[in-house]
Amino acid sequence: xxxxxxxxxxxxxxxxxxxxxxxxxxxxxxxxxxxxxxxxxxxxxxxxxxxxxxxxxxxxxxxxxxxxxxxxxxxxxxxxxxxxxxxxxxxxxxxxxxxxxxxxxxxxxxxxxxxxxxxxxxxxxxxxxxxxxxxxxxxxxxxxxxxxxxxxxxxxxxxxxxxxxxxxxxxxxxxxxxxxxxxxxxxxxxxxxxxxxxxxx
Numbered sequence: 001x002x003x004x005x006x007x008x009x010x011x012x013x014x015x016x017x018x019x020x021x022x023x024x025x026x027x028x029x030x031x032x033x034x035x036x037x038x039x040x041x042x043x044x045x046x047x048x049x050x051x052x053x054x055x056x057x058x059x060x061x062x063x064x065x066x067x068x069x070x071x072x073x074x075x076x077x078x079x080x081x082x083x084x085x086x087x088x089x090x091x092x093x094x095x096x097x098x099x100x101x102x103x104x105x106x107x108x109x110x111x112x113x114x115x116x117x118x119x120x121x122x123x124x125x126x127x128x129x130x131x132x133x134x135x136x137x138x139x140x141x142x143x144x145x146x147x148x149x150x151x152x153x154x155x156x157x158x159x160x161x162x163x164x165x166x167x168x169x170x171x172x173x174x175x176x177x178x179x180x181x182x183x184x185x186x187x188x189x190x191x192x193x194x195x196x197x198x199x200x201x
Contacts, residue, residue: 010065011058014052021200027041040193043081046077047077061097061099069089074086118132134195159198162191
């Protein structure tokens with residue numbers, strides 16, 4: 001019998017992502033510095049160090065754990081990407097509150113809801129070449145997957161496809177839009193960050 005997503009697994013995910021970010025955050029910051037504020041890696045390492053520091057105190061309720069995690073991210077990061085990360089976690093928290101286990105096939109729906117929340121908060125749209133395009137691509141690829149290994153593989157494939165699709169397009173939102181022509185042929189830093197997190201899991 002396949003066990004669904006629990007807080008125990010959320011804690012494991014945080015630890016795995018943090019371990020990768022400890023070596024990848026400088027690369028993400030450098031990449032972001034070419035077309036953005038240059039704070040992406042710093043934002044993520046601070047966020048996941050705080051999540052790791054607080055995760056053992058999370059309750060067994062998946063939704064409440066995600067809400068506490070969102071609060072932890074907001075506490076240490078006021079950057080745009082930090083805000084979007086916290087917003088995504090809150091969106092998923094609302095769908096999982098009161099539950100100690102969540103079926104894996106619900107995860108793509110959580111990603112879709114996160115995209116909706118991020119678009120509302122960040123005033124961006126799908127097609128603008130942002131992290132939202134990568135998250136949406138992952139959600140579409142993962143739809144209907146009940147097995148966690150198959151789901152993760154599909155999420156990674158969807159992320160990779162989205163990055164390939166948008167690589168030769170210009171960024172249309174945020175500071176990156178100022179360097180629109182320069183961003184053609186470049187991966188969006190937010191998309192790269194999402195890929196780093198998905199691959200870490």
